[in-house]
Amino acid sequence: MIEFTDVSMVYPNGTVALRNVNLRIENGEFVFIIGHSGAGKTTLTKLLLREERISSGKLMVNGFRLDKIRQRKIPYLRRTMGVVFQDFRLFDDKTAYENVAFAMRVIGEKPALIKKRVPFFLNVVGLGDKYDSFPDELSGGEQQRVAFARALVNNPQIIVADEPTGNVDSDMTNEIMELLIKINKLGKTVIVVTHDREVVTRYNKRVITIDDGEITCDKIGGYC
Amino acid sequence: MRKIGTFFYHIGQGFIGISRNIVMSSASVLVLVSCMLIVGTFYLVIDNFSVNLKSTDNINMIKITIPDELTDDQVTRVFSDVLELKEKLDNVEKVEFFTKMQNLQIYREKNPKLSDYLVIFNEDDNPLPASIEITFTSFTDPDFEMDEVYQLKNKLEEIENIHNEDIHENIALYDKVTSVTDTLTMVALYMLVILLLVSLFVIMNTIKLGMHSRRHEIMFMRYVGATKSFIRTPFIIEGIIIGLISAAVAYGLQFYVYNYIIADILTENSTINSASIIELAPFENYRTLLIYGFLGIGFFAGVVSSSLSIKKYLKV
Numbered sequence: 001m002i003e004f005t006d007v008s009m010v011y012p013n014g015t016v017a018l019r020n021v022n023l024r025i026e027n028g029e030f031v032f033i034i035g036h037s038g039a040g041k042t043t044l045t046k047l048l049l050r051e052e053r054i055s056s057g058k059l060m061v062n063g064f065r066l067d068k069i070r071q072r073k074i075p076y077l078r079r080t081m082g083v084v085f086q087d088f089r090l091f092d093d094k095t096a097y098e099n100v101a102f103a104m105r106v107i108g109e110k111p112a113l114i115k116k117r118v119p120f121f122l123n124v125v126g127l128g129d130k131y132d133s134f135p136d137e138l139s140g141g142e143q144q145r146v147a148f149a150r151a152l153v154n155n156p157q158i159i160v161a162d163e164p165t166g167n168v169d170s171d172m173t174n175e176i177m178e179l180l181i182k183i184n185k186l187g188k189t190v191i192v193v194t195h196d197r198e199v200v201t202r203y204n205k206r207v208i209t210i211d212d213g214e215i216t217c218d219k220i221g222g223y224c
Numbered sequence: 225m226r227k228i229g230t231f232f233y234h235i236g237q238g239f240i241g242i243s244r245n246i247v248m249s250s251a252s253v254l255v256l257v258s259c260m261l262i263v264g265t266f267y268l269v270i271d272n273f274s275v276n277l278k279s280t281d282n283i284n285m286i287k288i289t290i291p292d293e294l295t296d297d298q299v300t301r302v303f304s305d306v307l308e309l310k311e312k313l314d315n316v317e318k319v320e321f322f323t324k325m326q327n328l329q330i331y332r333e334k335n336p337k338l339s340d341y342l343v344i345f346n347e348d349d350n351p352l353p354a355s356i357e358i359t360f361t362s363f364t365d366p367d368f369e370m371d372e373v374y375q376l377k378n379k380l381e382e383i384e385n386i387h388n389e390d391i392h393e394n395i396a397l398y399d400k401v402t403s404v405t406d407t408l409t410m411v412a413l414y415m416l417v418i419l420l421l422v423s424l425f426v427i428m429n430t431i432k433l434g435m436h437s438r439r440h441e442i443m444f445m446r447y448v449g450a451t452k453s454f455i456r457t458p459f460i461i462e463g464i465i466i467g468l469i470s471a472a473v474a475y476g477l478q479f480y481v482y483n484y485i486i487a488d489i490l491t492e493n494s495t496i497n498s499a500s501i502i503e504l505a506p507f508e509n510y511r512t513l514l515i516y517g518f519l520g521i522g523f524f525a526g527v528v529s530s531s532l533s534i535k536k537y538l539k540v
């Protein structure tokens with residue numbers, strides 16, 4: 001569960017990225033976040049991960065109070081979230097399997113559990129036959145799916161995807177959206193940041209519009 | 225189970241880190257080994273000098289030889305004057321009087337090979353004088369005041385019937401050697417500090433380089449929720465491995481430097497200088513100390529430099 005209460009965020013250089021945001025996202029929801037470039041969408045996801053701190057207000061994420069959280073608790077907050085970056089951020093020297101396994105390995109999971117879960121999630125994203133491929137042997141869409149498997153593998157409650165369809169063609173966009181819907185059906189909260197209006201209109205989901213750091217619209221299926 | 229598995233994972237990562245960056249890692253080992261070796265060599269030389277010095281006879285005493293022409297009364301006066309002086313000083317352990325005969329006896333015992341010749345001397349024909357020996361408490365005692373020794377010596381010269389040439393001491397020698405070893409110790413300590421700083425600097429850069437090449441991995445680890453200690457541990461292990469390898473190499477080299485180079489220069493085996501300067505203690509005497517010392521330096525350098533260098537990459 002995510003709850004923003006009067007949250008403002010000002011970058012050290014004085015840029016006001018978010019002002020007075022009030023927002024509640026329940027577990028299992030599917031939410032689009034849209035807005036112009038520079039509106040504050042990425043900033044919002046950074047706050048969720050506590051990559052940036054809120055300047056004022058109150059922010060609860062999966063039971064953690066992020067305006068008060070201690071440094072050493074941050075890793076445990078992050079384990080409740082899976083992030084897919086626009087540029088995938090896969091490791092070129094690791095196979096698809098190793099990329100996914102790495103996310104488990106570095107939070108200290110047992111090898112036995114890794115061996116069980118990695119193939120499972122590679123199958124969930126439809127890459128059952130590409131375990132041993134390196135990223136440069138995979139298409140953009142396949143790489144994206146490895147990134148999704150990696151985000152899912154630690155069983156996070158929330159999946160955040162920043163511009164997942166930013167630089168892929170429309171076929172691929174559909175594939176990725178179907179995958180996100182599938183992930184949502186697994187019970188995960190899915191937050192998709194995009195400025196692809198076409199995608200947003202096609203799926204009848206909750207849409208939160210940010211404009212210049214403020215939430216200007218929050219309704220199911222479309223804009224205001 | 226989980227802890228043990230993770231532990232081996234970190235060790236494996238530490239070795240991978242070193243092998244990925246083998247040139248810088250070797251440079252780190254080289255610098256650290258030089259640091260250990262130079263400090264170790266200084267220490268061994270200094271210690272050999274002071275051990276030899278302390279085992280030298282009669283070093284911490286003043287010996288007054290009593291001129292033969294003095295009467296028994298005069299001798300008694302001298303002895304009581306000395307005893308009086310002793311009362312005023314804290315660092316005198318004992319004052320003993322040896323008769324001419326006792327000194328002859330002692331001389332015979334010390335030189336058994338000469339006993340055949342020494343039989344010709346007896347009570348009536350004894351070339352050795354009577355003597356008074358003033359023994360000080362150990363010079364290594366931190367409270368020991370070297371000045372008091374010189375003051376005593378001056379006072380002894382004022383005693384009636386005792387002249388400058390009757391007073392014998394090796395204290396000046398002790399003083400000189402001590403001041404040389406003290407200076408060397410200071411030099412060794414400064415070198416330790418400087419070389420350690422250089423080593424830290426080199427290891428820090430080695431590990432920073434490794435971290436830089438893995439900065440994307442580190443960033444990612446932070447995002448998926450790896451703890452700081454999990455991210456840090458392989459780098460610290462990398463530092464420790466560098467430190468321990470250096471300690472092992474330095475120990476091996478120190479063995480050769482001591483037994484072949486130092487031994488050659490300082491002892492009778494010398495090819496440079498035929499005179500024996502000192503008797504070298506066996507390397508075994510220093511084994512434990514060197515092992516702990518080198519491991520300590522290596523461990524310290526490894527842990528400190530890696531901990532310092534990782535900070536920058538753990539900010540997110």
Ligand SMILES: Nc1ncnc2c1ncn2[C@@H]1O[C@H](COP(=O)(O)OP(=O)(O)OP(=O)(O)O)[C@@H](O)[C@H]1O
Pocket residue numbers: 011012013015016017035036037038039040041042043044195
């Ligand atoms: N690290 C930063 N320091 C200072 N200002 C920043 C920083 N990151 C973003 N900003 C500013 O904060 C505002 C919001 O940026 P943000 O990245 O959240 O926008 P966005 O909605 O994700 O845009 P886009 O659609 O282009 O990705 C912008 O004005 C941006 O210039």
Ligand SMILES: [Mg+2]
Pocket residue numbers: 041042043162
């Ligand atoms: Mg953005």
